[in-house]
Amino acid sequence: ADGLASIRSEDLVVNRTTTPKPKPALSELLFGRIMTDHMLQAAWNVNTGWSAPSIDPLAPLQLHPAAQVLHYGIECFEGMKAYMGVDGRIRMFRPDKNMDRLARSAQRLNLPDFEKVEYLECIKELLRVERDWLPDKEGFSLYLRPTYIATTPTLGIAPPSAALLYTIISPVGPYFPTGVKPIKLFVDTRHARAWPGGVGDCKVGGNYASTIRPQVQAAALGCQQVLYVLDNGAEGDGIVGESGAMNVFFLWRRKDGKKELVTPPLDGMILPGVTRDTVLSLVRSWSEFEVAERPIRWREIEAAVAENRMLEMFGTGTAVIIQPISTLLKSDGTALTVPFDSAETSRWIDRKPGTTYGAQKEPTTSLAGR
Numbered sequence: 299a300d301g302l303a304s305i306r307s308e309d310l311v312v313n314r315t316t317t318p319k320p321k322p323a324l325s326e327l328l329f330g331r332i333m334t335d336h337m338l339q340a341a342w343n344v345n346t347g348w349s350a351p352s353i354d355p356l357a358p359l360q361l362h363p364a365a366q367v368l369h370y371g372i373e374c375f376e377g378m379k380a381y382m383g384v385d386g387r388i389r390m391f392r393p394d395k396n397m398d399r400l401a402r403s404a405q406r407l408n409l410p411d412f413e414k415v416e417y418l419e420c421i422k423e424l425l426r427v428e429r430d431w432l433p434d435k436e437g438f439s440l441y442l443r444p445t446y447i448a449t450t451p452t453l454g455i456a457p458p459s460a461a462l463l464y465t466i467i468s469p470v471g472p473y474f475p476t477g478v479k480p481i482k483l484f485v486d487t488r489h490a491r492a493w494p495g496g497v498g499d500c501k502v503g504g505n506y507a508s509t510i511r512p513q514v515q516a517a518a519l520g521c522q523q524v525l526y527v528l529d530n531g532a533e534g535d536g537i538v539g540e541s542g543a544m545n546v547f548f549l550w551r552r553k554d555g556k557k558e559l560v561t562p563p564l565d566g567m568i569l570p571g572v573t574r575d576t577v578l579s580l581v582r583s584w585s586e587f588e589v590a591e592r593p594i595r596w597r598e599i600e601a602a603v604a605e606n607r608m609l610e611m612f613g614t615g616t617a618v619i620i621q622p623i624s625t626l627l628k629s630d631g632t633a634l635t636v637p638f639d640s641a642e643t644s645r646w647i648d649r650k651p652g653t654t655y656g657a658q659k660e661p662t663t664s665l666a667g668r
């Protein structure tokens with residue numbers, strides 16, 4: 299369009315490092331600390347369009363100190379994973395969903411469109427270059443971080459005229475240092491991570507910046523994450539949103555005795571998680587119990603726990619995968635605890651190999667050549 303260059307995977311240039319790093323031991327893989335040897339990048343300019351994408355040795359970026367990203371947080375990103383299959387082939391988990399969401403986040407920030415399919419082809423090539431970094435061990439994966447920043451050197455709050463789209467990779471194990479053990483959430487009604495008309499449904503850096511402080515306060519109370527409940531004058535009966543790094547699900551028995559899996563709806567206030575979507579599709583295909591995406595009031599959670607109707611609570615996300623939740627700690631110091639049936643939940647995480655899920659489309663993209 300416009301006679302400007304677009305991203306084309308056939309233009310991809312690969313410059314391999316001559317000094318690859320030694321691969322870390324699995325015990326060193328604290329989430330996101332170690333990066334692989336290469337990065338994929340493509341630069342955009344309003345006058346010329348996209349540069350040819352390239353895979354280069356991982357290196358610090360050179361940015362003008364006035365670059366818009368540094369001042370106004372014009373940044374969005376994705377988190378996506380590649381796994382080693384039992385057949386020795388590398389597969390990405392529903393990467394087209396992440397490309398779609400990155401494009402939507404970019405649009406919200408007025409960053410230029412990019413060719414999603416072509417860029418994903420470039421990411422696959424990056425994975426081929428880095429394949430030896432993928433730990434061949436259950437529970438481990440490569441976490442890919444496509445990142446999109448406005449690089450225009452101006453203090454003007456204006457549409458970017460220069461941008462950089464890059465992807466780095468981190469080999470990862472469990473997100474929480476405690477592993478897949480149930481975690482505690484602090485129920486935070488004082489801070490909001492999203493509001494109507496905001497960017498809560500986009501994966502923009504600013505959404506995460508504002509969660510650090512609440513998270514530190516929660517950690518001081520022994521909680522690994524925050525559950526955002528938008529109180530909005532509802533006097534203790536706010537609307538349940540999400541957790542900083544996860545969407546949240548509740549499996550409960552309704553008052554009519556029926557089992558129901560419930561999660562907040564995509565109302566613009568929560569991130570439309572790919573794992574969330576996957577859980578919903580899988581569970582619907584099982585037809586074992588009701589599934590609902592609807593606003594959840596805090597009082598419903600309290601009542602379900604008090605009346606022993608709460609069966610399970612868990613979070614979903616690319617980084618955390620499926621994360622059991624045992625406890626919701628309130629600011630008055632009282633806690634709701636749900637006895638955790640690990641046998642039940644291990645089924646969420648690992649249904650028998652070879653199980654087919656109704657009419658579900660094959661959720662993976664295989665990488666040729668591995």
Ligand code: COI
Binds near residue numbers: 542617618
């Ligand atoms: C994810 O990739 O799952 C995220 O939400 C980002 C962050 C938790 C690392």
